[in-house]
Amino acid sequence: MFFQHLFSGIVLGCIYTLFSLGLTLIYGILGLINFAHGELYMFGAFLAFYAALLFSANYFVSTVLATVGMVVLGFVIEKAVFRPLRGYHDTNIILSTIGLSIFLQNVGILIFGPDPVRFATTFADISLTFAGITVGLQRLIIVVVTVILIIALHFFSQKTRMGKAMRACSQDLTAARMMGINVNKVTAFTVMIGAGLVGIGGALVAPLYLVSPIMGIKACSKAFAVVILGGLGNVPGAIMGGFIVGIAESLTAGMVSSHLRDVVPFLVLVFALLLKPEGLFSKHIQEKV
Amino acid sequence: MFTKKITLILYAILFVGAVLFPQIEKDDYILHTAILSTIFVLLTMGLNLLVGFTGQLSLGHAAFFGVGAYVSAILTVTYGFNFWTAIFVAAIVSGAFGLCLGFPALKLKGPYLVMSTIGFVHIMHELFLNWYSVTRGAMGIVGIKFPPPIRLGSWSIDFSIPQNYFYLTLFWAVLGFIFLYTVIHSKIGRALMAIRENDIAAECLGINLTRYKLFAFCTGALFAGIAGSLYAHYISYISPDSFTLAESINILVMVIFGGMGTLMGPVIGAVAVTFLLENLRFLQEYRLIIYGILLMLIIIFAPGGLMGFIMKYVSARNSSKADLPQEGA
Numbered sequence: 046m047f048f049q050h051l052f053s054g055i056v057l058g059c060i061y062t063l064f065s066l067g068l069t070l071i072y073g074i075l076g077l078i079n080f081a082h083g084e085l086y087m088f089g090a091f092l093a094f095y096a097a098l099l100f101s102a103n104y105f106v107s108t109v110l111a112t113v114g115m116v117v118l119g120f121v122i123e124k125a126v127f128r129p130l131r132g133y134h135d136t137n138i139i140l141s142t143i144g145l146s147i148f149l150q151n152v153g154i155l156i157f158g159p160d161p162v163r164f165a166t167t168f169a170d171i172s173l174t175f176a177g178i179t180v181g182l183q184r185l186i187i188v189v190v191t192v193i194l195i196i197a198l199h200f201f202s203q204k205t206r207m208g209k210a211m212r213a214c215s216q217d218l219t220a221a222r223m224m225g226i227n228v229n230k231v232t233a234f235t236v237m238i239g240a241g242l243v244g245i246g247g248a249l250v251a252p253l254y255l256v257s258p259i260m261g262i263k264a265c266s267k268a269f270a271v272v273i274l275g276g277l278g279n280v281p282g283a284i285m286g287g288f289i290v291g292i293a294e295s296l297t298a299g300m301v302s303s304h305l306r307d308v309v310p311f312l313v314l315v316f317a318l319l320l321k322p323e324g325l326f327s328k329h330i331q332e333k334v
Numbered sequence: 335m336f337t338k339k340i341t342l343i344l345y346a347i348l349f350v351g352a353v354l355f356p357q358i359e360k361d362d363y364i365l366h367t368a369i370l371s372t373i374f375v376l377l378t379m380g381l382n383l384l385v386g387f388t389g390q391l392s393l394g395h396a397a398f399f400g401v402g403a404y405v406s407a408i409l410t411v412t413y414g415f416n417f418w419t420a421i422f423v424a425a426i427v428s429g430a431f432g433l434c435l436g437f438p439a440l441k442l443k444g445p446y447l448v449m450s451t452i453g454f455v456h457i458m459h460e461l462f463l464n465w466y467s468v469t470r471g472a473m474g475i476v477g478i479k480f481p482p483p484i485r486l487g488s489w490s491i492d493f494s495i496p497q498n499y500f501y502l503t504l505f506w507a508v509l510g511f512i513f514l515y516t517v518i519h520s521k522i523g524r525a526l527m528a529i530r531e532n533d534i535a536a537e538c539l540g541i542n543l544t545r546y547k548l549f550a551f552c553t554g555a556l557f558a559g560i561a562g563s564l565y566a567h568y569i570s571y572i573s574p575d576s577f578t579l580a581e582s583i584n585i586l587v588m589v590i591f592g593g594m595g596t597l598m599g600p601v602i603g604a605v606a607v608t609f610l611l612e613n614l615r616f617l618q619e620y621r622l623i624i625y626g627i628l629l630m631l632i633i634i635f636a637p638g639g640l641m642g643f644i645m646k647y648v649s650a651r652n653s654s655k656a657d658l659p660q661e662g663a
Contacts (some may be wrong), residue, residue, distance in 0.1 A: 165421050
């Protein structure tokens with residue numbers, strides 16, 4: 046049983062990781078917490094669902110289509126909302142991303158309807174059993190895709206010009222601009238990557254759970270626990286945090302009580318904030334007046 | 335800038351207008367909206383003390399609202415307490431919860447603070463939902479009675495009549511406003527605003543951050559507790575779904591719409607948004623979309639809210655160097 050729960054924890058951790066990577070990347074470079082990230086997740090799931098429905102595309106093609114759609118949406122959001130906010134006070138930025146979240150969520154309800162839908166794929170019910178653990182094929186796909194994406198992101202940030210520019214911007218935006226880095230391009234690219242990652246997350250999770258316009262809210266709140274545990278703006282931290290929270294949630298739900306499932310991430314959040322608010326994997330920087 | 339005298343006269347006019355309102359307006363639906371808006375005035379005033387004056391952005395207000403409502407409902411329905419005892423206990427318990435959130439929040443700022451208050455709302459929601467033996471879970475608590483009538487000889491006030499309930503909620507709102515007015519115009523208010531401008535600098539000037547931040551959290555929660563109790567006894571039914579993050583956002587939008595960090599702003603914001611939402615019902619599903627766009631536009635183009643707008647206009651006319659409300663403070 047333990048390993049069974051551990052595996053579902055890892056799957057959950059993969060979803061949290063895909064979700065939190067965008068959140069933490071956007072914070073690291075744009076310095077803003079995107080409260081509308083949950084809505085991007087919801088849009089990803091719905092786009093995949095409708096791509097499969099309208100073009101009768103197979104699951105992989107619809108996932109790719111959904112991701113492309115999310116990247117475009119990310120581009121638009123960066124241009125229309127995030128860029129005008131640059132240099133504003135923290136409070137204002139947080140509030141307007143909350144406004145964006147309300148807006149997107151209700152656009153979702155308007156377009157997709159308020160009722161949850163089931164995304165049936167041909168292999169959703171297939172499961173493999175080895176060493177006493179039952180592994181759903183869809184869950185296995187989630188783990189494999191996430192691992193590939195993490196590796197791809199690592200190479201992207203270490204080897205490519207844009208990746209290096211992103212890392213420079215996350216260290217110091219002004220200095221990066223003085224070195225001739227096109228900051229606008231980097232921020233647009235960051236939001237596009239973030240939206241793409243969370244869109245894939247939504248598309249991957251769609252066949253497992255019901256897809257509904259309000260699915261983003263709780264997922265987003267849980268992802269906050271993940272990014273704070275890992276340290277805001279810290280990419281390896283977000284990955285570690287994602288798996289820690291996912292496994293903790295799954296083990297608690299399986300071994301202790303399923304009622305506690307939704308409480309675990311928030312307890313993690315509270316303890317992380319109390320004991321190490323700068324995150325497990327970041328250094329504390331003393332603030333000056 | 336308004337002088338102190340004109341401001342006080344304006345407050346008096348508004349107060350008289352509010353007192354006369356139920357005598358002039360007999361429509362039950364409008365009175366219902368008016369009662370709800372006075373309850374929201376209490377909520378926004380409490381949140382404004384925290385967000386507008388102390389600069390601690392919190393999305394946890396719905397949780398305190400819920401604690402107040404549940405404590406009051408459980409005490410009266412399950413244990414048969416009197417309403418007046420219940421509202422008192424609800425305020426105290428809610429204030430205590432404010433301290434509970436305030437302590438960990440002392441170390442936090444900006445996005446960290448917002449996220450932890452969001453976590454707090456979710457934890458409280460789960461508690462309301464899953465502590466079945468006390469809160470009756472998703473079914474909620476039904477049959478919460480109106481406050482018992484006050485009798486003085488042959489004269490009595492029956493609170494099941496909307497007019498009288500309006501006066502009850504108005505009484506608490508006015509009491510809250512006078513309390514806030516006194517606090518803001520005292521040493522405490524100046525200390526809170528100093529913390530808002532720059533907490534490290536404030537600490538260097540000898541302001542006890544712990545004490546003042548906890549004061550703001552506790553008082554804000556206390557206001558919400560009273561509002562929760564009034565809400566529960568008016569609507570007569572509460573369920574966990576009334577106290578979610580969406581409600582917190584709603585209260586915050588009211589504060590911002592009216593103008594953060596001004597005394598009158600949140601009051602106007604609460605009344606305006608409550609009536610606006612009721613009147614926008616014909617727009618159905620477009621309602622919240624407009625709400626979201628409005629929030630973004632206000633933040634980008636008029637961060638001072640309605641009061642900031644009025645003050646700008648007044649000070650432009652007087653062409654004096656009036657101090658505008660701090661943008662985004």
